[in-house]
Amino acid sequence: MKVYLISLGCPKNLTDTEVLMGKLVAAGYEITTKPAQADMIIVNTCAFLKTARDEAIQTIKKMAQWKKKGKCKQLFIAGCLPKWKKQDRFSLSPWERELEGEGFETLVDGIVDSIGLFNYCTPRIKATPPWYAYVKIAEGCNNYCSYCLIPSIRGKLKFRKVNDILAEVKGLAKRGVKEILYIAQDTTAYPKLAQLLSKTAKIDGVHWIRLLYTHPLHLTNQVLKVIAKEPKIVKYLDLPIQHASDKILRLMNRRYTRHFLETLITKIRRQIPKIALRTTVIAGFPGEGETEFRELLDFIRWAKFDRLGCFAYQRETGTPAGKMRGQVSAKVKIKRVQQVMGVQARVARELNNKLIGQTLEILIEKAAGGVYIGRSYMDAPEIDGQVLVNSKKSLSPGEFVKVRIKKARAYDLFGSTA
Ligand code: SF4
Structure with a gap:
């Protein structure tokens, strides 16, 4: 069958x-x-x-x-x-x-019923390219952000055991997986995250370890220390802030303030100077007037995120935000998303220009039209930018190479093998 x-x-x-x-x-x-x-x-x-x-x-x-x-x-x-x-x-x-x-x-x-937590013995057929794998460390979410249905769909937070996750990663590494991407609805809610990361870094064959979906509120000093210390853990953090106005953050039930985010980002950059920060923000949340939206734009200019995704708020029946007053019109939401992406394009171009002349380790993923396409530690698969690489010698997908960056655009880099 x-x-x-x-x-x-x-x-x-x-x-x-x-x-x-x-x-x-x-x-x-x-x-x-x-x-x-x-x-x-x-x-x-x-x-x-x-x-x-x-x-x-x-x-x-x-x-x-x-x-x-x-x-x-x-x-x-x-x-x-x-x-x-x-x-x-x-x-x-x-x-x-x-x-x-x-x-x-x-x-x-x-x-x-496909939703749930599995263990390392659960049969699994990888659908991603051979050199990377997503590994789910927890399921569900206890955060109850006011716009989100996930806790009611996926249920309360449940964790896998550290040894179970490590056994899975060892198996993946034996099968040739070089990059492990830890995922969950909220990876920083995982109680033994620092321990899990440092033990993963000791597994032979694993070359890059990447942490996605880290809730700012749960990011601990221990986790930051491990990221700073272990060379295999990429200096990349996916830190969805969602907004930067105190009023909107409160309405979103994110349970942190703009001041908290400023302090956290400053601390992350001090502890891990080469860190690439990715974030996502929501534009047009109920109650977001011109003042709150300006606060968001100012914050994006200040924070200079290396990568940023912006989504227009979508009203969801069954969520507290869906019932809130002050819903923003579709036209304004679209305009605000464009404004955010315009500000971010300038930030991204400025940051990428600084990479010209530097040599980065690139994971080659495919060949296209006479060039190779790969990712640096700053790029997660599917969501971030790419690096276009010229090379005299033939390269294979899944291979790591050193590339000298020669040209930059807002979202892409261009270079040659060193
Ligand atoms: S942390 Fe993410 S999954 Fe959990 S409620 Fe908030 S938006 Fe939804």
Whole structure:
């Protein structure tokens, strides 16, 4: 029996899909990359925001066509969308109504529970390139940011054991994985994070260790010390601040202030001078007037984040923020996102220009049009920039090389092998 899987959403969902694939193969199924050949199709969905749910619905509808005209006999939905839908307040939700129009009952054959914590013995088929792997260290979230559905979809925080995670990383390193990306909804909520990081750095074969999704409130001095000390831990922190106005931070229930962020960022840069800081911010949160938005722009100019993503606030039914007064119009939200990205483009260009003349270690990922494309320690896969590399000798994907940077644009660097 052949199964075709689609993974939507973030790397956390991707690891769930990898486990799902592993379990299916262990149970005797065969994975296919062609929906036309599949007897069964599974869509592992994301429901974080309305745009993600819309994408999931469109994908399910598209896959339903294979069931109508192809070999496919069963279509399953997995992941966050069924969890989101199951909550009482969402009974007969818009997505269900939409699918009903397509004959919902016969269209979707069931729900696969793909959300959860696994251990190093759980079968898993990696869907990322051979040289890097996401490793989930915890599941769920206790933060209850006022705009976010995740705690109600994924539940309370649960942790994996340090030894279990290390056993998984050892197995991955033996199979040739060179970069480990630790993920969770909130990685800094992991109680033994410093210990986990320093033990991971001792595993042979692991070359880069990267920490994603670190909540600013839970970043401890011990973790910063380990990052500063261990050469294998990349000097990169993904620190989603979401906003910088005290009023908006309070409404978001982020439980920190602008002053806290200023102090934290200053401390991080003092302890780890080469650190590359990535952040995400939300523009157009309810109550964000011109004053609060200016505060955010000023902060971005001050903090000079190496990488920044900005999203327009999306109103979510079932969240405290969805009920707040002072919702911002779609037009203003789009304009504000553009303004943030305009400010960040100037910051990024200025920072990238400073790298000209420096030699960086680059992880080569592919060859395209006579050049090689790779990433430096400042770039996480999929979300950050890239480095275009000229080389006289032939390079292979997954290889680390020293590259001298010759040219810079806001989001990309250009260089030659040293
Ligand atoms: S930290 Fe906040 S935004 Fe992130 S998953 Fe938890 S509640 Fe959602």
